[in-house]
Amino acid sequence: MAEIILEGVTKRFPDGALAVKDVDLEIADGEFVILVGPSGCGKSTTLNMIAGLEDITEGTLRIGDRVVNDLAPKERDVAMVFQSYALYPHMNVGENMGFPLRLAKVDKATIDAKVAEAARILDLTEHLDRKPANLSGGQRQRVAMGRAIVRDPKAFLMDEPLSNLDAKLRVQMRTQISRLQRRLGTTTVYVTHDQTEAMTLGDRVVVMRQGLVQQIGTPAELYDSPRNIFVAGFIGSPAMNFLNATLEAGALRSPVGDLPLDDRTRRELERQNAPRQVILGLRPEAFEDAALAHDRDRTGPVFTTTVEVLESLGSDVYVYFTAEGGPATSAELEELATDSGMRDTGADASHIVARLDAATRAREGEPVRLQVDMAKAHVFDPGTGANLTHPLRAA
Amino acid sequence: MAAVGKTHAARWTVVNVVVVLYALFPVWWIAALSFKDPSTLTDGDYIPRDWTWQNYRGIFATSEFTRALINSIGIALIATVIAVVLGTMAAYAVARLRFPGKRVLIGMSLLIAMFPPISLVSPLFNIERIIGIFDTWVGLIIPYMTFSLPLAIYTLSAFFREIPWDLEKAAKVDGATPAQAFRMVIVPLAAPGVFTTAILVFIFCWNDFLFAISLTSTESARTVPAAIAFFTGSSQFQQPTGSIAAAAVVITIPIIIFVLFFQRRIVAGLTSGAVKG
Amino acid sequence: MSMQAEPAGAPVPPEAEQTRQDTAALSVGARQERRLGWLLCAPAVVVMLAVTAYPIGYAVYLSLQRYDLRFPGQAKFVGLSNYGAVLTSPFWWDAFWVTLFITAVSVAIELVLGMCLALVMHRTIFTRGVVRTSVLIPYGIVTVVAAFSWQYAWTPDLGYLAGLLPAGDAPLTEQWPALWLIVLAEVWKTTPFMALLLLAGLALVPEETLRAAMVDGATPWQRFTRIMLPLMKPAILVALLFRTLDAFRIFDNIYILTAGAQGTGSVSILGYDNLFTSLNLGIGSAISVLIFICVGIIAFAFVKLFGAAAPGAEVKR
Numbered sequence: 001m002a003e004i005i006l007e008g009v010t011k012r013f014p015d016g017a018l019a020v021k022d023v024d025l026e027i028a029d030g031e032f033v034i035l036v037g038p039s040g041c042g043k044s045t046t047l048n049m050i051a052g053l054e055d056i057t058e059g060t061l062r063i064g065d066r067v068v069n070d071l072a073p074k075e076r077d078v079a080m081v082f083q084s085y086a087l088y089p090h091m092n093v094g095e096n097m098g099f100p101l102r103l104a105k106v107d108k109a110t111i112d113a114k115v116a117e118a119a120r121i122l123d124l125t126e127h128l129d130r131k132p133a134n135l136s137g138g139q140r141q142r143v144a145m146g147r148a149i150v151r152d153p154k155a156f157l158m159d160e161p162l163s164n165l166d167a168k169l170r171v172q173m174r175t176q177i178s179r180l181q182r183r184l185g186t187t188t189v190y191v192t193h194d195q196t197e198a199m200t201l202g203d204r205v206v207v208m209r210q211g212l213v214q215q216i217g218t219p220a221e222l223y224d225s226p227r228n229i230f231v232a233g234f235i236g237s238p239a240m241n242f243l244n245a246t247l248e249a250g251a252l253r254s255p256v257g258d259l260p261l262d263d264r265t266r267r268e269l270e271r272q273n274a275p276r277q278v279i280l281g282l283r284p285e286a287f288e289d290a291a292l293a294h295d296r297d298r299t300g301p302v303f304t305t306t307v308e309v310l311e312s313l314g315s316d317v318y319v320y321f322t323a324e325g326g327p328a329t330s331a332e333l334e335e336l337a338t339d340s341g342m343r344d345t346g347a348d349a350s351h352i353v354a355r356l357d358a359a360t361r362a363r364e365g366e367p368v369r370l371q372v373d374m375a376k377a378h379v380f381d382p383g384t385g386a387n388l389t390h391p392l393r394a395a
Numbered sequence: 396m397a398a399v400g401k402t403h404a405a406r407w408t409v410v411n412v413v414v415v416l417y418a419l420f421p422v423w424w425i426a427a428l429s430f431k432d433p434s435t436l437t438d439g440d441y442i443p444r445d446w447t448w449q450n451y452r453g454i455f456a457t458s459e460f461t462r463a464l465i466n467s468i469g470i471a472l473i474a475t476v477i478a479v480v481l482g483t484m485a486a487y488a489v490a491r492l493r494f495p496g497k498r499v500l501i502g503m504s505l506l507i508a509m510f511p512p513i514s515l516v517s518p519l520f521n522i523e524r525i526i527g528i529f530d531t532w533v534g535l536i537i538p539y540m541t542f543s544l545p546l547a548i549y550t551l552s553a554f555f556r557e558i559p560w561d562l563e564k565a566a567k568v569d570g571a572t573p574a575q576a577f578r579m580v581i582v583p584l585a586a587p588g589v590f591t592t593a594i595l596v597f598i599f600c601w602n603d604f605l606f607a608i609s610l611t612s613t614e615s616a617r618t619v620p621a622a623i624a625f626f627t628g629s630s631q632f633q634q635p636t637g638s639i640a641a642a643a644v645v646i647t648i649p650i651i652i653f654v655l656f657f658q659r660r661i662v663a664g665l666t667s668g669a670v671k672g
Numbered sequence: 673m674s675m676q677a678e679p680a681g682a683p684v685p686p687e688a689e690q691t692r693q694d695t696a697a698l699s700v701g702a703r704q705e706r707r708l709g710w711l712l713c714a715p716a717v718v719v720m721l722a723v724t725a726y727p728i729g730y731a732v733y734l735s736l737q738r739y740d741l742r743f744p745g746q747a748k749f750v751g752l753s754n755y756g757a758v759l760t761s762p763f764w765w766d767a768f769w770v771t772l773f774i775t776a777v778s779v780a781i782e783l784v785l786g787m788c789l790a791l792v793m794h795r796t797i798f799t800r801g802v803v804r805t806s807v808l809i810p811y812g813i814v815t816v817v818a819a820f821s822w823q824y825a826w827t828p829d830l831g832y833l834a835g836l837l838p839a840g841d842a843p844l845t846e847q848w849p850a851l852w853l854i855v856l857a858e859v860w861k862t863t864p865f866m867a868l869l870l871l872a873g874l875a876l877v878p879e880e881t882l883r884a885a886m887v888d889g890a891t892p893w894q895r896f897t898r899i900m901l902p903l904m905k906p907a908i909l910v911a912l913l914f915r916t917l918d919a920f921r922i923f924d925n926i927y928i929l930t931a932g933a934q935g936t937g938s939v940s941i942l943g944y945d946n947l948f949t950s951l952n953l954g955i956g957s958a959i960s961v962l963i964f965i966c967v968g969i970i971a972f973a974f975v976k977l978f979g980a981a982a983p984g985a986e987v988k989r
Binding site: 403404407410411414415417418419421422424425428436437441481482484485487488489492493494495496497500503504506507509510511512513514515516517518519520521522537538540541544545548598601602604605608609619620623624636639640643646647650651653654655658659661662665666 | 705706708709710712713715716717719720721723724727728730731734789792796797798799801802803804805806807808809810811812813814815816817818820821822824825829830832860864865868869871872917920921923924927928939940943944947948953956957959960961963964967971
């Protein structure tokens with residue numbers, strides 16, 4: 001077990017393409033860190049560099065107290081779980097799990113004991129003699145995990161280990177991985193494109209985009225105070241709503257009405273020379289049915305709109321409506337839309353979703369009065385994508 | 396429902412029987428001929444009236460056939476081994492490595508796969524006479540392995556491409572040296588493909604006739620297909636039909652064995668090499 | 673896998689150009705990879721060049737000589753006159769049309785029969801293994817053996833098939849019957865190969881697409897012509913290309929069945945006779961080169977006219 005430290009790690013491919021740029025990351029001993037981002041953001045390349053499967057162009061990588069830049073994967077003592085599981089098809093489950101130990105010339109009795117122990121933990125004992133081809137997806141995934149844990153390595157590296165499982169199994173395995181990691185206390189770096197996985201699994205999450213680290217933080221930090229519009233849009237489901245707004249006389253003129261700003265926010269925006277045109281970010285839960293909000297003694301600006309679609313989840317109600325003024329646009333939002341497949345479904349960014357309490361009386365096709373919680377509002381610079389209200393919340 | 400299923404099954408049975416008869420009848424016919432003695436040879440029966448080994452004893456008594464059989468086996472085996480080794484190297488490079496010139500290699504082997512062998516017969520005939528390998532094993536092994544190389548490269552690269560890259564990576568992370576990863580993970584997975592390719596290449600070499608009659612002049616390197624075309628009767632008045640039939644059956648045996656035991660592999664090899672490319 | 677034809681005349685693949693530009697930026701690993709790639713391919717390339725490119729060049733050289741092995745001392749450069757002699761000779765044109773006839777007819781029959789066979793192998797509900805195994809026999813069997821079997825079948829007083837004909841009929845001794853029998857032997861031997869290639873193409877047609885067509889009201893024939901055939905087009909073209917080139921080179925079957933007598937000789941038979949019966953290397957080589965050119969034209973026509981992509985033309989998946 002060991003910490004993993006990346007200093008200015010950069011990867012440039014032979015064709016000149018920059019895959020990963022200047023990543024600084026300190027992973028503490030025993031920590032569970034997630035690398036997340038849309039495809040092509042450099043997260044897998046980063047993981048491969050840690051594993052030693054990909055050369056590091058610039059920067060240093062330390063595992064434990066050793067610089068391992070030039071060490072072969074074999075000398076780094078890390079275990080990896082692949083998206084495809086990469087089980088050796090010609091070996092049975094036991095042989096697959098024992099393979100790293102066999103390579104390390106561990107004696108047969110110890111191998112058998114460790115494999116048996118790992119199989120017990122992962123509930124694979126009765127499958128030890130079967131070939132991977134005869135296993136279900138979930139069992140294969142567990143064998144891949146088993147192959148990693150038998151070695152007791154310095155770190156686990158996991159490359160989208162759950163994305164080949166169906167949704168239900170994925171949730172189960174997610175919990176199991178999390179429990180396993182806590183129990184073993186092994187430093188873990190986990191790559192995923194799924195923000196839900198990132199939020200539920202990680203001690204800390206690293207959001208990447210186009211080879212650059214966007215933000216590093218705990219799931220709560222990323223959710224509550226995203227540093228820029230990309231992180232804001234990427235983290236959270238349903239995603240944050242983005243609206244065009246204008247800063248005017250200490251208030252935000254927005255499609256959901258004129259929203260007053262408190263003094264702190266106003267000062268912060270002034271300090272940062274906020275442009276007149278901004279993008280307002282409101283998570284679905286920043287809205288509440290005004291009728292209910294009043295009961296709960298909350299205050300805030302109120303506007304009226306018409307409910308287009310209403311989805312009841314039992315505990316919450318999602319209300320969809322359209323805002324005037326068209327969708328907010330920026331390069332980051334474009335990329336997010338492409339990545340989430342919004343383009344393909346023909347969904348329109350000008351649709352806004354609000355998460356209301358289940359007690360709401362809102363009905364499809366009828367008007368509803370919604371209140372905005374300004375404490376949860378984010379203001380972004382459309383040019384740079386920076387969250388202008390970030391310093392307030394990050395504190 | 397059951398009735399429909401039954402007529403359905405009956406129809407398929409008929410179709411399948413027709414296909415099997417189509418494929419096997421000429422083989423059965425020549426096998427039947429080989430077991431007939433000269434007196435019943437011309438009776439046109441599908442099943443010999445008196446079974447006899449006479450024809451087989453006859454051909455195995457002459458060096459003309461035994462020598463040709465040894466030549467056929469030796470030449471086909473050696474050409475197969477060389478073609479598979481060279482093909483494995485090239486196919487690994489094609490399937491796994493990035494290097495300029497890959498397309499040239501693929502294009503070139505494609506050209507050779509389409510090459511008319513007769514176009515090579517005249518120059519090879521002359522070249523081999525000049526450098527002294529005409530009518531030798533080497534003289535046949537060289538064109539055989541060349542013409543089977545494209546087949547080997549295509550089939551093998553298709554097989555290699557099916558071995559997931561991740562396995563090699565996984566082995567490295569699991570602590571294997573590149574040599575160990577190759578030996579313990581890649582070789583066991585590639586072996587079936589290599590074996591299948593070897594069968595296809597062997598069949599290809601075993602089958603050749605044009606080079607065999609063009610680049611040999613005596614028993615010393617003549618293979619069976621060429622030899623039986625030159626069979627003469629044991630006397631001037633006797634047709635060599637029985638001997639030819641017996642020899643034909645003998646050289647068909649290995650093919651039957653391959654097909655019976657490795658049917659699935661041969662189909663996979665043929666189609667992957669040619670269609671998936 | 674892509675069966676798409678490359679756009680006409682794209683001489684330099686873009687990736688090749690890129691690698692050239694970035695030579696300086698290549699990492700050690702990439703450079704090693706390159707060297708290993710070349711090293712591994714080198715033996716195959718050397719062998720293929722030495723045994724085909726060099727001899728074909730030599731054949732061109734020989735074809736420009738008057739070179740008769742019976743009079744080896746009189747070899748002399750005669751320019752294109754060997755080609756003139758061949759191209760004005762009725763022997764060449766007879767052989768050429770015979771070859772073309774055999775090629776066109778047998779490939780056409782094989783395509784239809786092969787498609788039926790492929791459908792049988794694809795759809796049959798039982799004994800699939802038996803069917804596939806028996807179909808592989810014609811593919812694997814030595815052509816000469818099969819040819820002898822057919823020859824004996826059609827030989828009067830010997831064969832079962834000749835017995836079906838009126839007494840005294842010897843089909844292999846007459847031009848047209850013999851040509852049809854050659855086609856038959858060729859079709860029998862190579863249809864299974866065609867069928868296997870088509871079977872692989874059939875496997876690429878998604879079952880769900882066919883079900884969707886069924887639900888949309890397509891008859892079995894419509895499903896075959898509107899769904900399966902278009903989806904199988906790449907596989908069909910590859911199979912046709914391979915078989916056409918192969919049929920054009922026909923030699924073994926004719927050599928055994930008729931030895932090219934009664935105007936049944938193909939161009940390959942003609943070339944062989946000139947080399948080994950007449951021992952005329954000059955004329956023989958000219959024929960060899962002409963056959964090579966014909967094959968080239970056929971391949972070119974397939975690729976350009978039908979957009980058949982050679983297997984392996986696109987290796988990246």
